[in-house]
Amino acid sequence: MRYTTTSQEIFETFCISKTHKKHLKIDEEKKTIYFNYPEKDVEINYEPVDILYENTFLIVAFKPPFLLVHDDGNNQDTLQARVNGYLQLNQNKYPAQAIHRIDYETSGLVLFCKHPFFQAYCDKNMEEHHIKKEYIALVQGHTNYKNKKIISNIARDRHNAKKMIIHPNGKESVSIFNTLKNYKDCSLIQVTILTGRKHQIRVQCASLNHPILNDSLYGGKKIDNTGLLLQSHHIQFNDVDITCPQEKRFIRK
Known part of the structure; x- marks a missing residue:
């Protein structure tokens, strides 16, 4: 990779640690960085994956409901494994790593880093x-x-390991809510999260007495078997600005 600033500026900009520096070779005269990262064993799955965006360092994939982002030790079919299967078939040298995650039953966009230099x-x-x-x-x-x-201050529920609660000693969680459309007995809302706490949107919706449909953990009414009616809808980061189509399962009359 060629660059136009000093090596130190690059290290600071990209948060390169001492450990990562060992895998880089800098040619100051040619203004070029050579990568020598070790190979990593990762889960690979060649199931189809919907890629909505890709550049040199980043990739955005759509996760359907009922699929994990990461391997939990029991499931080898994950979104990350499918993304890495796609990258391997396209001769990408390094495996991708998810930058964030969404819940098992939540659908939508997940952002991955496809080069270890950019991960930090x-x-x-x-x-x-x-x-x-x-x-x-x-x-x-x-x-x-x-x-x-x-x-809201959100903390883990001491009585239910799968659940989060609003608690004075929890971590501050901030979201912006907007109503998009009202239907007969439900509403389609947009939520912008300014923090990233576990189950943040689910907990806050329940606290407002408007739980997400199909969210039995937080009191949501079960209306069908299509999974939690929550979608990671839009991601913006540097030159990435992606909005995914609204799934049919969200359509109501």
């Missing part, structure tokens, strides 16, 4: 909330949100 930079931007993520959800009842800012 992506992780830092995620940690500092520079990666914009918007969701859509079908919730119970009628809502009338207009840039409604929801601030």
